[in-house]
Amino acid sequence: MGGDEDDEELPDYREPRTVCHLCGGVGEIAHPVLGVLGGVPRTVNAGRVCYLCEGDSALPGQCPPL
Numbered sequence: 345m346g347g348d349e350d351d352e353e354l355p356d357y358r359e360p361r362t363v364c365h366l367c368g369g370v371g372e373i374a375h376p377v378l379g380v381l382g383g384v385p386r387t388v389n390a391g392r393v394c395y396l397c398e399g400d401s402a403l404p405g406q407c408p409p410l
Contacts, residue, residue: 361402367394371401 363369372391379388393399 359404361369361404362407364394364401364403365398365407366396367401369401370394371397371399 358410364371367373371394373394374386374389375392376389379386394401397403
């Protein structure tokens with residue numbers, strides 16, 4: 345309980361960032377393709393890298409949704 349303990353510091357963000365509007369901060373968007381599972385055709389959602397944020401999950405600056 346002494347004051348000699350190392351205090352955890354919060355990360356220092358140099359610039360404001362906005363969660364990507366297209367992928368919702370996941371970094372990937374759904375890419376539905378046809379897949380045959382057990383002889384039955386189905387839609388399979390294969391993820392692909394978000395083209396707006398390029399997989400970074402955030403956009404630089406403060407970007408209002410359009």
